[in-house]
Amino acid sequence: MQISGAQMVIEALIAEGVDTIFGYPGGAIMNVYDEIYKQNKFHHILNRHEQASVHAAEGYAKASGKVGVALITSGPGFTNAVTGLADAYMDSIPLVVISGQVPMSLIGTDAFQEIDAVGISRSCTKHNYLVTDAKDLPRVLKEAFYIAASGRPGPVHVDIPKDVTAQIEEFNYDIEINLETYKPNVKGNTRQIKKAMEAIAKARRPLFYLGGGIINSNAAYEVRELVHKTGIPAVETFMARGTLSYDDDLLISMLGMHGSYAANMAMSETDLVIGLGARFDDRVTGKLSEFAKNAGVIHVDIDPASISKLVNADFPIVGDIKNVVLEMLGLSDLIDADKYKTWRSNIKNFDELHPLTFHEDSDRLKPQWVIQRVGELLGDSANISTDVGQHQMWAAQFYPFTRPRQWISSGGLGTMGFGFPAAIGVKAATPEKISINFTGDGSILMNCQELMTAVEQKLPVINIILNNNFLGMVRQWQTLFYDKRHSETDLSVQPDFVKLSEAFGGIGYRVHTKEEFDAALKDAVEKNVVAFIEVLVERFENVMPMVPSGGSLFNMMLLEKKEKK
Amino acid sequence: MITENSERRVISVIVVNEASVLSRITDLFSGRGYNITSLTVAPIPESRYSRLTIVTSGSVRVIEQITKQLHKLIPVLRVYEHADLVEKEMALIKFPLSENLSDISTLCAAYNGKIVNVGENVIIAMVADEPVRIENFLRVIKKYNPKEIVRSGAVALER
Numbered sequence: 001m002q003i004s005g006a007q008m009v010i011e012a013l014i015a016e017g018v019d020t021i022f023g024y025p026g027g028a029i030m031n032v033y034d035e036i037y038k039q040n041k042f043h044h045i046l047n048r049h050e051q052a053s054v055h056a057a058e059g060y061a062k063a064s065g066k067v068g069v070a071l072i073t074s075g076p077g078f079t080n081a082v083t084g085l086a087d088a089y090m091d092s093i094p095l096v097v098i099s100g101q102v103p104m105s106l107i108g109t110d111a112f113q114e115i116d117a118v119g120i121s122r123s124c125t126k127h128n129y130l131v132t133d134a135k136d137l138p139r140v141l142k143e144a145f146y147i148a149a150s151g152r153p154g155p156v157h158v159d160i161p162k163d164v165t166a167q168i169e170e171f172n173y174d175i176e177i178n179l180e181t182y183k184p185n186v187k188g189n190t191r192q193i194k195k196a197m198e199a200i201a202k203a204r205r206p207l208f209y210l211g212g213g214i215i216n217s218n219a220a221y222e223v224r225e226l227v228h229k230t231g232i233p234a235v236e237t238f239m240a241r242g243t244l245s246y247d248d249d250l251l252i253s254m255l256g257m258h259g260s261y262a263a264n265m266a267m268s269e270t271d272l273v274i275g276l277g278a279r280f281d282d283r284v285t286g287k288l289s290e291f292a293k294n295a296g297v298i299h300v301d302i303d304p305a306s307i308s309k310l311v312n313a314d315f316p317i318v319g320d321i322k323n324v325v326l327e328m329l330g331l332s333d334l335i336d337a338d339k340y341k342t343w344r345s346n347i348k349n350f351d352e353l354h355p356l357t358f359h360e361d362s363d364r365l366k367p368q369w370v371i372q373r374v375g376e377l378l379g380d381s382a383n384i385s386t387d388v389g390q391h392q393m394w395a396a397q398f399y400p401f402t403r404p405r406q407w408i409s410s411g412g413l414g415t416m417g418f419g420f421p422a423a424i425g426v427k428a429a430t431p432e433k434i435s436i437n438f439t440g441d442g443s444i445l446m447n448c449q450e451l452m453t454a455v456e457q458k459l460p461v462i463n464i465i466l467n468n469n470f471l472g473m474v475r476q477w478q479t480l481f482y483d484k485r486h487s488e489t490d491l492s493v494q495p496d497f498v499k500l501s502e503a504f505g506g507i508g509y510r511v512h513t514k515e516e517f518d519a520a521l522k523d524a525v526e527k528n529v530v531a532f533i534e535v536l537v538e539r540f541e542n543v544m545p546m547v548p549s550g551g552s553l554f555n556m557m558l559l560e561k562k563e564k565k
Numbered sequence: 566m567i568t569e570n571s572e573r574r575v576i577s578v579i580v581v582n583e584a585s586v587l588s589r590i591t592d593l594f595s596g597r598g599y600n601i602t603s604l605t606v607a608p609i610p611e612s613r614y615s616r617l618t619i620v621t622s623g624s625v626r627v628i629e630q631i632t633k634q635l636h637k638l639i640p641v642l643r644v645y646e647h648a649d650l651v652e653k654e655m656a657l658i659k660f661p662l663s664e665n666l667s668d669i670s671t672l673c674a675a676y677n678g679k680i681v682n683v684g685e686n687v688i689i690a691m692v693a694d695e696p697v698r699i700e701n702f703l704r705v706i707k708k709y710n711p712k713e714i715v716r717s718g719a720v721a722l723e724r
Contacts, residue, residue, distance in 0.1 A: 119585075122585070122592050123596050126639075147639060179639070181641055182639050303637070305633035305636075308626070
């Protein structure tokens, strides 16, 4: 059929099974928006900032497992979206972000709202396209969705000049994707997998090191089976939270800079690291030369470039986690779970020595209590998004995650302002779950305009603002490493968060006590509208334990022990 | 493991001949802090591909990362990082006509070259040889007061 480039975009999105997109119109993308107006096959959510559109698409993608889609205009529309692209790139989130561009005849002339968009997005996308002819659009869009979702997922940016969206050409989406240069290896090498399983059978203190790739590969339940069959304890990265259920006996906890003592000690004492979809990031390893010093390394990852990038792998396996773990399960008879009994009890001892906990020793509420309490009250019925900072680490440490895709947070890039729009995307993807955004008094202001989006779209995100009147994580570092010079981190001057929410048509609560918190959360859930719950928490609480930047995992700053009264 | 020796390597990359593919390659190098000593690129005859020859340096780990990261780029078909290859580089050198032309001509001949252009005041000589030999040649001809030197960068083919 002969249709315009703009119509092609719509038809391609429909053909890809897209039901929700996020975006913001503007001059160069108007032809596409005109077609959005005319269709009713998918829903468009109007964010109030392009960065939020991309974060919402990320949240949608992470919660649903589908490709997230955002639509934006040229120039500032695009540059606003760049942070979202970078965030999705770092956390391997499948996105297709379509931007308008000035007409072909104006490209290179410093036209109004012109920017070299593909030049900018090149370094923060998995791939990008500037479409110069509408004839290419069906192929480009099909490739974009395929590239975003396959292999190691990531954002793909498609830049379309305005005249290309007006150009009328033949549209045929029923085409084979033929990318001779892109063929991700999804099946692990069988011999290598066998060798790895033999190494595990020989090991005395093996340890599963579970990463976010498991979630991307939808392999959490297969991984659970493998962990249980082998009886080998597991640590999770920040990105992998929810792979194992919080109450799983074999789950030690999160490892890394703010990981538990037991998890970091297990990693330091293990003789064989079994890395599944994790990338040995600096926040996980601490000082590299001391990381799992006496251990062999099995590293399963779909991205060959992740393997032996930072830590040399003795058993590199390139493949999709799900395929590889299924093959490992087939060989799990090689492994005797009883053999690791002592190892498991050693780890238990570590945990008893320095459990992940906090002291309730101040007049103001402890932020960790708030996280724990939400876990007790909502548990599995909520999906948890976060912003970035102390609250994020506490959420990762203390929320009782029960399933994959329950945890939506900006890991690699650490983007303040991620949480609220992401939680909007999460709610759009999984309306049956309560969408919680744990945030801080710093982060929430970086995308608080999304109150309007959430209210308008009736996406009742509950934002729990852990307010310590500080840019808490930076304040913590200043306290610990900068001799308490709290440079520009004191956020004593603040908006009235309750009124702020109300001004947009949401509801707000200011909470000082446990009773007030319970009542506020209950009320917000019942009312089922957009909410800010501002919790006044202890100002000087630090995230503990902590591996100082560049330190060794086994050398942690620990929570001060207190005598039990 | 951290302090590994940096060594010179030649990497050949076969890429789809499409817009901005060269930027993808060079952005990768600058973005990840890798070196480029020289880079040449030209289309492969009768195909939709181009071949890049990149001379770089780094530790074994860095070189491994470079090849993997290059391969990760969508339009990259193949990455060759072989030690066993035939390598050639060309240089053009402009000399004043007043220099000893027979010396220059003899030297050029020893490096697979010759005088390729003669002007009113200058001559242009060309040599084509292995990059190390080109280095050597350029050192030797210094005394003939070369006015300008252009090097092509290395091209290489695996044996």
